[in-house]
Amino acid sequence: MTDVKGAMVGGDRSLNPSQQEDPDLFVRVAERKPNGGIVLRGCKAHQTGNLNSHWMILMPGSKMEVADKDYAVSCAVPVDAPGITYIYGRQSCDLRAMEPGDIDQGNAKFGGQETMTIFEDVYVPPEYVFMDGEVDFTQRLVERFTAYHRRSYVCKAGLGDVMLGAAATVADYNGVAKASHIKDKLVEIAYLNENIAGTAMASSYGGKATPSGNFLPDVMMANICKHNVTKLPYEISRLAQDLAGGLIVTLPADKEFRNDVAGPLLEKYLKGKKGVTVENRRRILRLIENMTMGRNAVGYLSESLHGAGSPQAQRVLIQRLFDLENKKRLAKHLAGIVE
Numbered sequence: 001m002t003d004v005k006g007a008m009v010g011g012d013r014s015l016n017p018s019q020q021e022d023p024d025l026f027v028r029v030a031e032r033k034p035n036g037g038i039v040l041r042g043c044k045a046h047q048t049g050n051l052n053s054h055w056m057i058l059m060p061g062s063k064m065e066v067a068d069k070d071y072a073v074s075c076a077v078p079v080d081a082p083g084i085t086y087i088y089g090r091q092s093c094d095l096r097a098m099e100p101g102d103i104d105q106g107n108a109k110f111g112g113q114e115t116m117t118i119f120e121d122v123y124v125p126p127e128y129v130f131m132d133g134e135v136d137f138t139q140r141l142v143e144r145f146t147a148y149h150r151r152s153y154v155c156k157a158g159l160g161d162v163m164l165g166a167a168a169t170v171a172d173y174n175g176v177a178k179a180s181h182i183k184d185k186l187v188e189i190a191y192l193n194e195n196i197a198g199t200a201m202a203s204s205y206g207g208k209a210t211p212s213g214n215f216l217p218d219v220m221m222a223n224i225c226k227h228n229v230t231k232l233p234y235e236i237s238r239l240a241q242d243l244a245g246g247l248i249v250t251l252p253a254d255k256e257f258r259n260d261v262a263g264p265l266l267e268k269y270l271k272g273k274k275g276v277t278v279e280n281r282r283r284i285l286r287l288i289e290n291m292t293m294g295r296n297a298v299g300y301l302s303e304s305l306h307g308a309g310s311p312q313a314q315r316v317l318i319q320r321l322f323d324l325e326n327k328k329r330l331a332k333h334l335a336g337i338v339e
């Protein structure tokens with residue numbers, strides 16, 4: 001969905017696709033074939049997981065004007081179609097994956113990746129073209145898609161569950177689990193996290209069937225859920241880092257623990273509570289590091305902020321949907337105001 005919109009090549013966020021100096025800054029139909037097939041040019045930024053998918057579905061990222069007809073395009077493309085180039089994104093601490101051992105990676109099993117996906121004259125046959133030039137439908141398409149997508153940000157509550165577990169574990173290992181402020185901070189993490197889960201579920205419960213039989217989630221609650229996600233994981237991360245202590249950023253590298261001189265010293269001086277191995281203490285600290293500032297902070301924090309639209313995108317929808325006139329009417333009624 002997300003076009004580069006000119007961040008790299010002197011484009012301008014305030015201009016529509018057709019007003020940009022370079023016509024390729026939003027993905028566009030560069031050519032229409034007599035059989036109804038189309039040829040794409042342009043670049044989508046930040047594409048999560050398309051390298052491990054079979055197909056991608058393209059769609060416009062915003063409402064289009066009549067002049068933007070060539071940019072109102074939605075279609076399906078196999079990821080290995082000729083003319084596509086992927087450029088892999090960098091992630092914080094990514095080179096740790098190339099070091100021996102699995103501790104410093106924090107989460108050696110899972111991670112995500114994003115690519116810039118460049119289309120240079122990619123042919124799409126007519127059966128895979130869903131929208132070509134119907135600018136009137138772009139706003140509704142974007143709004144509906146983002147309602148599903150913003151509601152799907154319940155996934156961050158799953159990550160929040162892991163953060164809660166990690167914060168509680170590190171407190172156990174440090175021998176402070178019984179302190180009242182520690183318990184209270186764990187309650188705060190749970191409270192914040194359930195606000196994400198709850199608004200996502202409310203969006204689904206408020207979903208309505210369309211005439212075609214699809215279900216659309218409640219758009220207001222989907223946007224509230226995503227807006228929670230732009231903020232609450234940052235506070236949850238702060239609390240988890242609070243409980244982890246400074247070792248989260250000063251812990252020596254795994255290879256130091258395998259060093260003949262440093263290893264035994266580290267084992268002696270980094271002991272936690274009795275019965276807890278130094279290795280397990282390191283593992284939980286690295287997991288919190290990984291999720292709050294390492295590779296998985298891409299998914300837990302930055303994607304929470306910008307994915308499915310930066311915070312302002314949700315505020316625009318909330319403002320459009322909050323029916324202020326009705327709320328003013330209720331207040332005036334109770335206040336006995338007659339205008």
Ligand SMILES: Cc1cc2nc3c(=O)[nH]c(=O)nc-3n(C[C@H](O)[C@H](O)[C@H](O)COP(=O)(O)OP(=O)(O)OC[C@H]3O[C@@H](n4cnc5c(N)ncnc54)[C@H](O)[C@@H]3O)c2cc1C
Binds near residue numbers: 003114307313
């Ligand atoms: C980790 C990650 C994964 C992602 N995965 C995907 C994916 O799989 N597929 C996909 O399509 N997208 C994906 N996105 C993209 C995401 O939807 C965008 O990052 C988001 O829409 C913001 O766009 P942008 O990054 O171009 O930032 P910008 O548009 O440059 O926004 C930066 C700031 O500028 C403001 N701004 C932007 N335009 C205007 C304007 N015209 N007027 C006033 N203010 C403006 C924004 O509100 C924001 O505060 C992903 C993003 C991240 C970070």
